[in-house]
Amino acid sequence: MSDELIRLSAAALGAKLAAGEVSSVEATRAHLDRIAAVDGAVHAFLHVEGERAIETAAEIDRQRAAGAPLGPLAGVPIAIKDVLVTKGMPSTSGSRILEGWIPPYDATPVTKVREAGMIPLGKTNMDEFAMGSSTEHSAYGPTHNPWDLDRIPGGSGGGSAASVAAFEAPLALGSDTGGSIRQPAHVTGTVGVKPTYGAVSRYGSIALASSLDQIGPVTRNVLDAALLHDVIAGHDPLDSTSIPEAWPSMAEAVRRADVSGLRIGVIKELDSDGFQAGVRQRFHESLELLEKNGAEIVEISAPHFEYAIAAYYLILPAEASSNLAKFDSVRFGLRVTPEGGGTVEQVMSATREAGFGPEVKRRIILGTYALSAGYYDAYYGSAQKVRTLVQRDFDAAFANVDVLASPTAPTTAFKFGEKLADPVSMYLNDIATIPANLAGVPGISLPSGLAPEDGLPVGIQFLAPAREDARLYNVGAALEQLLEAQWGGPLLAQAPDLSTHELTATEEGAL
Amino acid sequence: MSEITAEQVAHLANLARIALTDEEIEHLTTELGQIMHAVEQVSEVATPDVPPTSHPIPMQNVFRDDVVGTTVLTADEALAGAPESDDSRFKVSAILGEEQ
Numbered sequence: 001m002s003d004e005l006i007r008l009s010a011a012a013l014g015a016k017l018a019a020g021e022v023s024s025v026e027a028t029r030a031h032l033d034r035i036a037a038v039d040g041a042v043h044a045f046l047h048v049e050g051e052r053a054i055e056t057a058a059e060i061d062r063q064r065a066a067g068a069p070l071g072p073l074a075g076v077p078i079a080i081k082d083v084l085v086t087k088g089m090p091s092t093s094g095s096r097i098l099e100g101w102i103p104p105y106d107a108t109p110v111t112k113v114r115e116a117g118m119i120p121l122g123k124t125n126m127d128e129f130a131m132g133s134s135t136e137h138s139a140y141g142p143t144h145n146p147w148d149l150d151r152i153p154g155g156s157g158g159g160s161a162a163s164v165a166a167f168e169a170p171l172a173l174g175s176d177t178g179g180s181i182r183q184p185a186h187v188t189g190t191v192g193v194k195p196t197y198g199a200v201s202r203y204g205s206i207a208l209a210s211s212l213d214q215i216g217p218v219t220r221n222v223l224d225a226a227l228l229h230d231v232i233a234g235h236d237p238l239d240s241t242s243i244p245e246a247w248p249s250m251a252e253a254v255r256r257a258d259v260s261g262l263r264i265g266v267i268k269e270l271d272s273d274g275f276q277a278g279v280r281q282r283f284h285e286s287l288e289l290l291e292k293n294g295a296e297i298v299e300i301s302a303p304h305f306e307y308a309i310a311a312y313y314l315i316l317p318a319e320a321s322s323n324l325a326k327f328d329s330v331r332f333g334l335r336v337t338p339e340g341g342g343t344v345e346q347v348m349s350a351t352r353e354a355g356f357g358p359e360v361k362r363r364i365i366l367g368t369y370a371l372s373a374g375y376y377d378a379y380y381g382s383a384q385k386v387r388t389l390v391q392r393d394f395d396a397a398f399a400n401v402d403v404l405a406s407p408t409a410p411t412t413a414f415k416f417g418e419k420l421a422d423p424v425s426m427y428l429n430d431i432a433t434i435p436a437n438l439a440g441v442p443g444i445s446l447p448s449g450l451a452p453e454d455g456l457p458v459g460i461q462f463l464a465p466a467r468e469d470a471r472l473y474n475v476g477a478a479l480e481q482l483l484e485a486q487w488g489g490p491l492l493a494q495a496p497d498l499s500t501h502e503l504t505a506t507e508e509g510a511l
Numbered sequence: 512m513s514e515i516t517a518e519q520v521a522h523l524a525n526l527a528r529i530a531l532t533d534e535e536i537e538h539l540t541t542e543l544g545q546i547m548h549a550v551e552q553v554s555e556v557a558t559p560d561v562p563p564t565s566h567p568i569p570m571q572n573v574f575r576d577d578v579v580g581t582t583v584l585t586a587d588e589a590l591a592g593a594p595e596s597d598d599s600r601f602k603v604s605a606i607l608g609e610e611q
Contacts, residue, residue: 104589105584105588196568197567211566212567240570240573307556310552313550325528328528330594330601331593332594333594335594338530342604343608346608347604348528349525349528361539362543364529365520365524366547368526378554379551381557381563382554384564385556385558385563386553386556387567388561388563388564389561391567423542439567
């Protein structure tokens with residue numbers, strides 16, 4: 001019973017809860033048991049709510065028994081990326097500088113999932129302040145990919161992706177600044193959506209780069225992502241960059257999925273020799289499948305995408321160096337006083353030296369440099385111009401096609417340590433995902449199969465014009481249905497059984 | 512563009528208020544050089560005729576009435592996470608050093 005419950009989709013679990021076939025307490029307990037059994041090996045969570053989650057679930061069960069009107073995901077457990085602040089639950093953003101901090105308020109997406117009756121299970125691991133593509137930059141140790149525990153689960157939201165891939169949670173919240181939802185989805189065989197910039201409130205999301213960050217769903221299938229998207233999207237007066245217009249239902253787009261006549265543009269620059277053979281193979285097979293079912297495949301060129309990474313690694317550090325100035329040892333988090341005391345500035349410098357990890361320091365210094373007098377125009381100013389050029393590439397492409405497609409990332413999951421010593425090679429992971437953040441357009445990654453050469457998951461990415469998120473759910477749901485018919489079920493059914501890892505977990509402790 | 516020196520990194524660390532060790536400065540000098548070399552290609556296409564974009568979705572400034580909202584923290588809540596506070600204030604060490 002317990003194993004059956006954790007393998008249900010969020011939509012199916014929600015339906016069973018609504019039908020009274022299972023209680024939220026039972027569903028929540030089943031997931032907490034699963035976390036206890038496998039998270040020692042996976043390390044997707046930085047904090048688990050435990051009995052408090054059971055109490056929340058019991059409250060939803062009481063409301064249901066009393067006949068309260070509840071949404072489709074009421075009573076369904078959810079994991080929350082540690083970048084989102086949660087009232088009464090520790091929120092570290094993967095950093096030592098926030099260790100032990102208990103925020104006094106909820107981020108808006110958290111408020112919305114609570115209002116939808118969902119049960120927060122805990123907080124998921126991430127690269128420190130979302131800076132990374134592997135979770136190796138988490139101050140609390142990496143998360144392990146459930147498909148192969150020696151490999152990275154992607155990043156920065158590796159914890160959220162691994163938690164759903166390992167059946168520790170049916171769905172999760174993530175954040176995507178340059179691919180942090182989509183690239184983990186790609187390497188873990190899960191679904192991740194970065195909504196249009198401004199679709200989901202950033203209030204209470206610990207900011208990395210404010211003009212790029214976006215909160216979105218992390219799930220095992222496209223319908224679940226749509227249901228969660230419908231819960232978290234919408235205007236929020238607490239976020240001035242939040243889009244005021246109302247959104248159509250994404251779940252409805254999934255239910256009506258149909259690609260006949262859909263024009264899909266393949267981005268030539270992201271279909272090159274730089275991508276692993278098996279990644280490209282699965283990508284092209286997915287396109288052929290869509291074509292057979294009525295979609296039209298068109299090659300398009302986005303000549304400025306090759307400059308996107310360079311622009312991103314100037315804009316992101318510039319914004320991050322400013323956003324992270326708030327970690328000053330005064331209002332929250334760590335305070336380290338130098339030996340013999342010191343001025344407030346010396347305390348601040350000692351605190352930031354002790355509290356930030358190497359990648360965070362690297363990017364703060366880089367951002368400070370890019371913004372400094374004499375270099376501003378050459379670096380930050382030029383990067384902002386590239387941003388315009390990338391947007392123009394998107395505008396030109398979307399004048400001819402409905403959605404764009406590419407592999408989500410160049411390779412399948414790599415091994416721990418493989419790219420740690422070379423920041424530039426780590427940054428190249430995000431080559432296919434970054435353009436969407438620079439232009440604010442929405443993107444989805446969903447599984448397209450396993451790479452034949454290593455048996456690891458591969459994702460396909462679709463991108464749509466700003467505010468046309470529903471198109472992603474349409475094409476994503478259609479492709480998912482076609483692929484699962486070929487596979488005879490979800491791709492994750494082929495993932496290794498982690499239940500044998502319980503002993504390893506206990507032996508290795510907090511890996 | 513110019514090479515990055517250890518003195519520059521030390522200066523940037525001071526501006527960013529991070530008390531980097533000498534070893535970290537040495538490392539970062541090399542790494543920043545490599546990263547800047549990789550990113551300076553932006554100048555190849557950033558010609559004067561291209562306008563800069565700072566924000567992905569065109570937006571206007573947002574105004575609201577100047578009234579206290581419903582989500583305001585109490586002083587106790589605001590101070591709850593502070594490393595040091597007294598009754599109603601955040602507490603810090605000396606603002607000025609002896610040499611100032």
